[in-house]
Amino acid sequence: xxxxxxxxxxxxxxHEEKKDGDSRSEHKSSSKHKHKDKERDRDRDRERKDKDRxDRDRERxxxxxxxxxxxxxxxxxxxxDRxKDRxKxRxKSRSDEKMTNGxxxxxxxEKDRERKDRxKDREKDRERERExxxxxERExxxxxERERxxxxERExxxxxERSKDxxxERERExxxxxxxxRKDKDRxSSSHKxKxRxKDRxKDRERKDKxxxxxxxxxxxxxxxxKDEPKVEETAEIAEFPKHEETHNVRITxxxxxxxxxxxxxxxxxxxxxxPEAEVDVTATVETVKMEETIESDPEDVPLSKRKSITNxxxxxxDVPLSARKKIKSEVTTTTTVKKQKKRKIEDDEDEEYExxxxxxxxxxxxxxxxxxxxxxxxxxxxxxxxxxxKWWEEKKEDDGVKWRTLEHKGPVxxxxxxxxxxxxxxxxxxKHIELTQDTEEVATFYGRxxxxxxxxxxxxxxxxxxxxxxxxxxxxxxxxxxxxxxDFSEINAYFKRRSEENxxxxxxxxxxxxxxxxxxxxxxxxxxxxxxxxxxGNFKIEPPGLFRGRGDHPxxxxxxxxxxxxxxxxxxxxxxxxxxPAGHKWKEVRSDNTVTWLASWTENVQGQVKYxxxxxxxxxxxxxxxxxYEMARKLKKMVGKIREQYQMDYKAKEMRVRQRAVALYFxxxxxxxxGNEKDEDQADTVGCCSLxxxxxxxxxxxxxxxxxxxxxxxxxxxxxxxxxxxxEKRVFKNLQIFxxxxxxxxxxxxxxxxxxxxxxxxxxxxGLTAKVFRTYNASFTLQDQLxxxxxxxxSLAEKILAYNRANRAVAIxxxxxxxxxxxxxxxxxxxxxxxDAKKETLAEAEKNLKDAKKEVKRSASQAxxxxxxxxxxxVERLREQLxxxxxxxxxxxxxxxIALGTSKLNYLDPRISVAW
DNA sequence: ACTGATACTTAGCAGTGAAAAC
DNA sequence: GTTTTCACTGCTAAGTATCAGT
Numbered sequence: 001x002x003x004x005x006x007x008x009x010x011x012x013x014x015h016e017e018k019k020d021g022d023s024r025s026e027h028k029s030s031s032k033h034k035h036k037d038k039e040r041d042r043d044r045d046r047e048r049k050d051k052d053r054x055d056r057d058r059e060r061x062x063x064x065x066x067x068x069x070x071x072x073x074x075x076x077x078x079x080x081d082r083x084k085d086r087x088k089x090r091x092k093s094r095s096d097e098k099m100t101n102g103x104x105x106x107x108x109x110e111k112d113r114e115r116k117d118r119x120k121d122r123e124k125d126r127e128r129e130r131e132x133x134x135x136x137e138r139e140x141x142x143x144x145e146r147e148r149x150x151x152x153e154r155e156x157x158x159x160x161e162r163s164k165d166x167x168x169e170r171e172r173e174x175x176x177x178x179x180x181x182r183k184d185k186d187r188x189s190s191s192h193k194x195k196x197r198x199k200d201r202x203k204d205r206e207r208k209d210k211x212x213x214x215x216x217x218x219x220x221x222x223x224x225x226x227k228d229e230p231k232v233e234e235t236a237e238i239a240e241f242p243k244h245e246e247t248h249n250v251r252i253t254x255x256x257x258x259x260x261x262x263x264x265x266x267x268x269x270x271x272x273x274x275x276p277e278a279e280v281d282v283t284a285t286v287e288t289v290k291m292e293e294t295i296e297s298d299p300e301d302v303p304l305s306k307r308k309s310i311t312n313x314x315x316x317x318x319d320v321p322l323s324a325r326k327k328i329k330s331e332v333t334t335t336t337t338v339k340k341q342k343k344r345k346i347e348d349d350e351d352e353e354y355e356x357x358x359x360x361x362x363x364x365x366x367x368x369x370x371x372x373x374x375x376x377x378x379x380x381x382x383x384x385x386x387x388x389x390x391k392w393w394e395e396k397k398e399d400d401g402v403k404w405r406t407l408e409h410k411g412p413v414x415x416x417x418x419x420x421x422x423x424x425x426x427x428x429x430x431x432k433h434i435e436l437t438q439d440t441e442e443v444a445t446f447y448g449r450x451x452x453x454x455x456x457x458x459x460x461x462x463x464x465x466x467x468x469x470x471x472x473x474x475x476x477x478x479x480x481x482x483x484x485x486x487x488d489f490s491e492i493n494a495y496f497k498r499r500s501e502e503n504x505x506x507x508x509x510x511x512x513x514x515x516x517x518x519x520x521x522x523x524x525x526x527x528x529x530x531x532x533x534x535x536x537x538g539n540f541k542i543e544p545p546g547l548f549r550g551r552g553d554h555p556x557x558x559x560x561x562x563x564x565x566x567x568x569x570x571x572x573x574x575x576x577x578x579x580x581x582p583a584g585h586k587w588k589e590v591r592s593d594n595t596v597t598w599l600a601s602w603t604e605n606v607q608g609q610v611k612y613x614x615x616x617x618x619x620x621x622x623x624x625x626x627x628x629x630y631e632m633a634r635k636l637k638k639m640v641g642k643i644r645e646q647y648q649m650d651y652k653a654k655e656m657r658v659r660q661r662a663v664a665l666y667f668x669x670x671x672x673x674x675x676g677n678e679k680d681e682d683q684a685d686t687v688g689c690c691s692l693x694x695x696x697x698x699x700x701x702x703x704x705x706x707x708x709x710x711x712x713x714x715x716x717x718x719x720x721x722x723x724x725x726x727x728x729e730k731r732v733f734k735n736l737q738i739f740x741x742x743x744x745x746x747x748x749x750x751x752x753x754x755x756x757x758x759x760x761x762x763x764x765x766x767x768g769l770t771a772k773v774f775r776t777y778n779a780s781f782t783l784q785d786q787l788x789x790x791x792x793x794x795x796s797l798a799e800k801i802l803a804y805n806r807a808n809r810a811v812a813i814x815x816x817x818x819x820x821x822x823x824x825x826x827x828x829x830x831x832x833x834x835x836x837d838a839k840k841e842t843l844a845e846a847e848k849n850l851k852d853a854k855k856e857v858k859r860s861a862s863q864a865x866x867x868x869x870x871x872x873x874x875x876v877e878r879l880r881e882q883l884x885x886x887x888x889x890x891x892x893x894x895x896x897x898x899i900a901l902g903t904s905k906l907n908y909l910d911p912r913i914s915v916a917w
Numbered sequence: 918a919c920t921g922a923t924a925c926t927t928a929g930c931a932g933t934g935a936a937a938a939c
Numbered sequence: 940g941t942t943t944t945c946a947c948t949g950c951t952a953a954g955t956a957t958c959a960g961t
Contacts, residue, residue, distance in 0.1 A: 072929080140945090142934060157946065196933080500932090504933090538949095539949080539950075539951085541949090541950090543950080543951065548952090549930090549952075550952070550953090551928095551953075552931095596923085596924065596925095597924080597925080598924075598925090601923095601924095604951095607952090609952090609953095610922080610923065610924080611951085612923095612924075612925080614924090614925080622925095622926095624921085625925080625926085626926095629926085667955085674927095674954070674955080675954090675955060675956085676954095677954075677955060677957095679953095679954095683953080684953085686953085686954090688954080688955090716954095717927080717928065717929095717952095717953060718927095718928060718929060718952075718953065718954085718956055719953095720928090720929085745928075755955075755956075756918095756919095756956085759955090759956070759957090770955075771954065771955080771956090772926085772927090772954090772955060772956080775927095817928080817929085819930080820930075823931095824943085824944085827943095828943075828944075831943080839940080842946090898932095900929065900930095902928090902929085902946090902947085903927070903928055903929075906927085906928090907926075907927055907928080908927095
């Protein structure tokens with residue numbers, strides 16, 4: 001009875017909370033978008049927000065009886081609290097260095113020194129890598145073998161291409177060198193690292209520039225070589241799967257003072273990409289494509305110029321009639337279809353080629369393992385081919401949002417049922433052994449196995465967990481267990497550790513066995529049949545129950561994520577093909593909606609979000625979308641010059657919202673910021689461009705020798721900190737001052753802008769353009785740019801790998817892809833340092849020996865003593881080298897510790913770029 | 918214009934297996 | 940053979956974008 005009552009109360013409470021939340025967001029948005037009485041509105045809104053926040057805080061405090069950070073507050077005190085909290089959190093969960101990066105100087109000096117050393121070391125590094133030439137040769141041989149077949153076919157195209165390429169290349173080269181310094185500076189400074197790092201970069205740059213001087217000369221000569229080796233491949237590869245290569249042909253030249261972007265588009269390169277591998281006549285393709293492009297861009301050109309004039313006027317967003325836009329749309333789609341059809345032909349071999357490419361990418365990375373991977377890959381490939389090669393690009397594409405015609409699958413796999421703990425694993429409360437009911441125990445194990453995790457040290461996590469845990473308890477248990485601190489999960493924790501240990505120590509056969517079992521499950525449930533073709537499903541396993549691990553300061557972290565039952569799951573498939581639900585259960589719903597790509601969905605209980613079972617990234621649906629993404633980036637490349645011009649004009653627009661939009665667009669374009677949708681209050685407080693608040697930026701007329709510096713400091717997606725000091729155009733700076741005028745730190749910087757408005761605007765400039773395209777575009781551009789800059793055709797393979805990784809890193813820095821410092825980092829660093837120290841010692845000893853030996857020579861000048869000197873000399877040299885190597889390793893690791901390369905590799909870097917390069 | 922719902926992409930973390938180092 | 944390192948992958952949270960209903 002008690003429980004019933006509790007529950008009703010609970011529900012009512014929730015209801016009220018929800019209502020509360022609704023009204024809150026109403027306020028928020030009303031203040032955001034109605035600007036007639038903006039001042040008053042804002043004040044009122046602020047008051048309300050404050051009040052809401054305070055209320056909530058009070059509630060929370062009561063609940064928790066403890067300090068808690070306030071969410072987004074406009075009061076300085078609150079803010080500083082939050083900052084403190086944030087710092088605290090970060091110190092724990094992320095690198096200490098990161099924060100100190102920006103603020104502590106001693107550490108930085110140290111780093112400075114390290115980096116200087118590193119610069120020197122890099123040269124050495126290269127030398128060393130050259131020694132690995134053997135590997136390179138082996139690699140070459142293999143590549144040759146692979147290439148030989150294709151080469152014959154390409155040879156024809158190549159010749160034609162080459163002459164064209166040369167001209168282009170020459171032009172490009174000129175521009176490149178002209179702009180490189182400026183660009184370099186800009187790109188680097190936009191890479192959101194602190195000023196100290198920038199200084200280092202300057203040095204680095206100086207060094208690089210010097211190198212480049214040399215490079216230029218070298219490069220000019222072996223141009224033919226470029227064409228002959230990597231370029232050939234580039235053209236060929238790119239031809240059949242054109243995505244990015246072109247991006248690097250947009251030369252963004254940025255005038256340092258005014259930060260004016262300019263583009264010099266080189267259409268021909270696009271054309272080149274369209275060129276299919278063999279058969280098709282090159283020139284013919286060139287012609288057609290060019291025509292297509294003019295057709296394609298024409299309709300966009302007209303409204304753009306019109307728009308430009310409108311821009312300076314007033315009502316602009318609504319000025320372009322929907323019907324007019326639709327017309328454009330249809331025209332564009334027709335042209336693109338033509339284009340696509342052409343491409344489809346080209347991509348005929350895409351599957352194969354793609355595989356090949358992947359292989360190659362690996363090959364460059366891992367020379368030694370290449371052989372094995374190739375073998376396995378080939379196997380995989382063969383299997384796949386046996387299964388099917390779906391030439392989806394040859395099929396007619398439905399335009400009306402239909403994603404499939406038939407869809408069959410076996411339904412998702414549910415998490416295995418809970419295995420109760422063995423009797424000897426006990427839970428203690430207040431020192432006493434308590435036998436928990438199964439459900440309670442299950443939730444206890446969720447927590448118990450996380451005992452070593454940072455999460456369990458967080459107040460929010462613990463309160464949320466405990467609250468939810470108590471909900472699953474029986475009333476008796478609830479009465480007894482009232483304090484989490486008195487709970488002892490240590491045996492549970494030890495049990496799971498033991499289990500994973502045992503798991504690791506299994507014999508090979510056992511591991512093989514489980515692997516085979518897993519494989520079986522994948523074979524059965526991991527595939528679906530879509531339009532008659534078998535395709536891999538991405539996440540066919542439904543998320544198991546556990547504790548919600550929100551990132552950053554997520555208010556819901558620690559809540560219990562319920563076990564999903566078939567009754568929660570909606571199945572989407574062709575009519576009459578629904579898989580049967582697990583025995584004794586039934587689906588929540590079976591539907592047949594072919595306008596969506598998901599196979600099953602359920603609503604998760606913590607955030608109320610819908611989760612989907614979708615296809616694997618390699619499936620055609622995903623592949624096509626991915627391809628479209630890069631296509632959009634390519635399209636943007638053509639438009640970006642105009643867009644830049646336009647938003648630069650808009651800096652001085654009369655209307656505030658136009659100005660805000662222009663500045664926001666500038667940030668998105670230049671810094672690759674995310675769009676910044678609005679968020680609910682029950683999520684971690686993070687922002688993107690449009691949701692930036694006044695507190696997230698600071699302005700300095702001059703800072704570190706740069707004028708008009710904007711300093712960004714905010715938490716972005718996944719609560720990753722974004723810190724960047726960047727010099728902007730004067731107009732942008734002045735505008736920002738205006739935007740910030742009369743606002744509280746907690747107020748929106750762009751109070752008349754949101755992502756919808758921005759995207760609507762972008763979509764008018766170019767069909768399908770959204771804020772995130774800029775990120776893709778920027779990342780691709782940077783990769784190409786960096787590769788161009790860093791690579792030298794004469795480089796050894798190892799050097800090239802280094803260059804590639806550096807380019808990759810540049811992209812990761814641009815996109816602010818960070819990671820927590822690996823847990824083992826400190827330890828492995830320590831090990832390395834110990835090694836370095838040991839090496840130093842032996843070196844010192846060897847040097848001493850050398851001295852002694854020299855003395856000996858002076859004294860006796862005997863043959864033997866001379867030989868001894870030589871020997872000592874050699875040891876010293878060798879040791880020095882070794883030491884240097886270790887030190888380089890250390891600095892490199894240090895530099896890389898908080899940059900996540902994987903994400904950019906996965907989502908922004910096209911395999912073709914790597915291959916082409 | 919606002920809102921909530923929906924669908925899909927992007928992201929970091931953790932676990933794992935294999936290679937490298939010892 | 941053992942330990943350490945590293946890259947890969949699966950998982951799932953957290954974004955972006957759009958749409959329909961009001």
